[in-house]
Amino acid sequence: MSSAAVRRVLPMAAIISNPTSLKHGLSLFCPELHSSASCSSFNPSRRFQRRNFVAASTSSSFANDNREFVIVGGGNAAGYAARTFVEHGVANGKLCIVSKEAHAPYERPALTKAYLFPLDKKPARLPGFHTCVGSGGERQTPDWYKDQGIEMFYEDPVTGIDIEKQTLTTNSGKLLKYGSLIIATGCTATRFPEKIGGNLPGVHYIRDVADADSLISSLERSNKIVVIGGGYIGMEVAAAAVGWKLDTTIIFPEEHLLQRLFTPSLAQKYEQLYSDNGVKFVKGASIKSLEANSDGHVAGVRLDNGSTIEADMVVVGIGAKPAVSPFDSIGLNNKVGGIQVDGQFRTSVPGIFAIGDVAAFPLKMYNRIARVEHVDHARRSAQHCTKALLTANTSTYDYLPYFYSRVFEYEGSPRKIWWQFFGDNVGETVEIGHFDPKVATFWIDSGKLKGVLLESGSLEEFQLLPKLARNQPLVDKAKLQNASSVEEALEIARASLPVEAVA
Template identity: 60%
Template structure:
């Protein structure tokens, strides 16, 4: 087909889009379901979990959604919102933990809950536990684990990332050592937490902090271990990190900072028993959770072109790879970010994470009860980004506008702001002043 209609799979992205080869995206009216199903059959999606991707920060300014005729899913369940796995899913039983179907895609963004029945109703076939293992761009086919050879008109690679793991030789695969990327991983960890006494969490990023909070909720002896000087070094300033660390310590969590792992040691029964540090220290733990990062899953699609600097599959501003009809979206896509004149691969689309890459002077407002905000300002007095804790939906919606505009801001006024609301209003006024110039 010269033109192929792409359907958004959720009500949070209600528009339909047409992609004309070589000409980018243009909006078209939504088609009736019968026509939509026929057109969507020309799509095959190779997915680790989520079959769709929307990124409002693409440099062409469009947001878009994909709908597919066929999804080759590595997991045994329909796609879901992965962040729940290290948050509500790990709650103890008396705290009503999150469980499927409660967090199927796309409830996290306010869209429809896409259960297995949803895919059937919308004419989308899902092959569960049957991921793509071979790819032929010339023949336009993919082969799945079960041996199915699928012909595609357009192929969307949404393979995501896999957890970085410790080598087996230092105990990375011992019983009681956990990595979290899917529901099965989370179920295994919940089982361990139910009988654990001492938990060691390795890594001071999102995964480490969220799992440590969950372990504290189980009233377990919990220690976080990481090599940096403070938690979340790519996002938090030292003073902001200190506020969070104090909050965790008030809930019984201990920190081991600036240390490296030597090995994980098994006990008499073969289960992990100790974390041995390079400095010789020993932390007892019968459950260890490793959250040391992730790496993009590019196999078997290496032939479409990889990015050696940020990892992942190289795409253009419309998420097209070097091969016609093949797209890469989500964590695995390395795309041009023109606002910063560089190529990016985004594993979290949260605005605070992006803005924190541009450090300059920081101004903190609020007493963390519960609100706090940090403003990043460069040497030219331009507001580069804002971190906001416990903001309203209206306040949060302001943050991408501020990061994109990078307007001049009055630092003296920000420092003297009497509240977070006043500080955000000062920042908002910088947008108006910038547009008037």
């Protein structure tokens, strides 16, 4: 990196997308390591270098009093990193968090699940789901950060960085000093362009509490909702809309729901459940525009085939992009997106780290670079990075991919749905069970069990899944196929594990 590159203060760049065809979904797992040319300054084998922190003078030029460690971002990863700083006794008077959000870090998955429950069904609300209650930890309210001596800057996103001077500039013009910097900026929702109606009143995207509040306001006033996207957000929002008794349609370009993970047979079972709850599907569709009524409010979704589906509200869930600005000079991964890091979440610049959704990291067990947008990775990457920063721990992050969803969980729902997936969805599949209520899908590659999904399992059965995916045992495919039940199939898989893995 040239001296000119590190001296200039970088402006916040707009994230622009063109999703009109919707054929841009992220892969469940990302491709192999990009060529060295795309991130030439990154060297994961270098020795750990921590920036020397020199206490700044009492000059008022810096807005933050806590300057040794600074976290940029106010999501889950930031909250779990803060907890790890506290656990190591390093937070008080040394840690500063600067966030674009108005709230202390919270468990974001709630926003498309319990937060959207009908108002008479005990919906989740802050402060009930502040970090770190999602993993059984203490609720970190704004008062918690004050009590721990952590300096917080709310609603003031970072817009520039001077790497050489180790300073950050915020939207309000504040100048912040850092010794070590952790980037935890997460992702931004992919939006439709304004020229095709992407910003019409009644069109919603969901990434934060403010988005969810706006969505709830529309749910209260609407009769017909169109959900664009057949992934996690699409499925979860549509299930919530059923609870509000709305006329609900899901539109997506793929052949079936959650095509990145579900097999056609598995997807069909979930689609039937949604259909039984009154949800309509439009598959293989591309969006031409979002149409407005005479008042300028969204009134429908026009497809490329010329047809229009009426709607008085639209929710767009077509993916997200890593929020890398203004840190794009630090070293980006051009294949999977995000900021390139090594196994301790170190970037190409000594003293600067990246965690959570924004980090492109080595997925050790599959020997490839990945970027994972999931709360479990946000938590674990934050903890691993912070421990590496504060201690002599140099172990490589060894993440086991994990995804889940929960839908139709509101009070009075005829059936609550909860599936979990661990591992890699590669190879041939074996599906066992009839979704009454259980179903399991096993991914087998070269005889090894690489991934497993289970719907409506018991606690003990769910606890078995990561053991199977982590150990990748050789399994008898014919035995699995002949299993008479999900329970029998899981027992066959369990029996294939080494003795030490079963305990």
